[in-house]
Amino acid sequence: MPVLEAVQLGKQYDHSTAALSDLNLSIDSGEIFCLLGQNGAGKTTTINLFLGFVEATRGKALVNGVEVRPNDPKTKKFIAYIPEVVQLYGNLTGVENLDFFSRLAGFRYSIGELSAFLTKADLGPDAQSRKLSTYSKGMRQKVGIAIALAKNADAILMDEPTSGLDPKATDEFTKICKELALEGKSIFMATHDIFNAVNVGTRIGIMKQGRLVHTLDTSQITAGELQQLYLETI
Numbered sequence: 001m002p003v004l005e006a007v008q009l010g011k012q013y014d015h016s017t018a019a020l021s022d023l024n025l026s027i028d029s030g031e032i033f034c035l036l037g038q039n040g041a042g043k044t045t046t047i048n049l050f051l052g053f054v055e056a057t058r059g060k061a062l063v064n065g066v067e068v069r070p071n072d073p074k075t076k077k078f079i080a081y082i083p084e085v086v087q088l089y090g091n092l093t094g095v096e097n098l099d100f101f102s103r104l105a106g107f108r109y110s111i112g113e114l115s116a117f118l119t120k121a122d123l124g125p126d127a128q129s130r131k132l133s134t135y136s137k138g139m140r141q142k143v144g145i146a147i148a149l150a151k152n153a154d155a156i157l158m159d160e161p162t163s164g165l166d167p168k169a170t171d172e173f174t175k176i177c178k179e180l181a182l183e184g185k186s187i188f189m190a191t192h193d194i195f196n197a198v199n200v201g202t203r204i205g206i207m208k209q210g211r212l213v214h215t216l217d218t219s220q221i222t223a224g225e226l227q228q229l230y231l232e233t234i
């Protein structure tokens with residue numbers, strides 16, 4: 001069974017044209033699916049439909065075979081979400097933030113366990129005990145990853161996770177994503193970074209005006225070819 005599945009999924013906000021139309025997509029355990037598309041193409045809408053933040057006007061989104069419904073916690077426990085800027089408490093340390101958000105998700109961990117999640121997310125011991133107000137954007141992303149790990153989510157959804165990260169931080173983030181996928185997590189990422197999409201993704205989707213117009217295996221395409229296809233498509 002796919003971890004994330006969209007069946008004829010569509011969304012129309014009010015009287016506007018459809019933000020998403022007829023999306024059919026299956027993402028398995030261990031896959032990293034990178035969704036490309038211009039501003040307004042429908043990437044965030046797709047993520048929001050899986051999260052249950054907005055309600056589908058057509059079709060359905062499923063997580064582990066369970067249909068997503070807004071305000072229904074059933075599918076939320078399977079998913080973690082990492083927004084472009086991970087919102088955390090500046091006056092709490094990395095460990096304290098992770099503890100707070102783990103408790104919100106219903107998990108209580110020892111300091112050692114919390115520290116192990118942060119270490120796995122590539123945040124060293126010095127950083128773990130520092131206040132979040134001193135963290136870089138890349139470090140905040142790592143706390144976001146640790147929160148996903150602590151929640152034991154099967155799917156991690158990310159909206160432009162590498163935007164604004166320097167090349168080293170992007171590389172570190174990419175390595176963590178690959179490790180998580182090897183452990184069986186499903187990752188769904190909206191991104192504008194074509195090079196990183198080819199580097200990190202197992203599959204790429206290109207969306208235009210709410211429609212998924214291309215789906216490719218990254219083994220079949222170079223970054224240059226993807227860029228060409230993207231520019232021809234949008």
Ligand SMILES: Nc1ncnc2c1ncn2[C@@H]1O[C@H](COP(=O)(O)OP(=O)(O)OP(=O)(O)O)[C@@H](O)[C@H]1O
Pocket residue numbers: 013014016019037038039040041042043044045046190
């Ligand atoms: N809450 C909303 N109400 C009305 N229209 C919306 C709402 N959210 C998004 N839209 C519209 O839906 C379309 C798709 O937007 P969406 O944010 O999903 O695109 P995107 O691909 O994520 O863009 P970006 O790369 O800028 O984040 C756009 O036309 C946008 O204006």
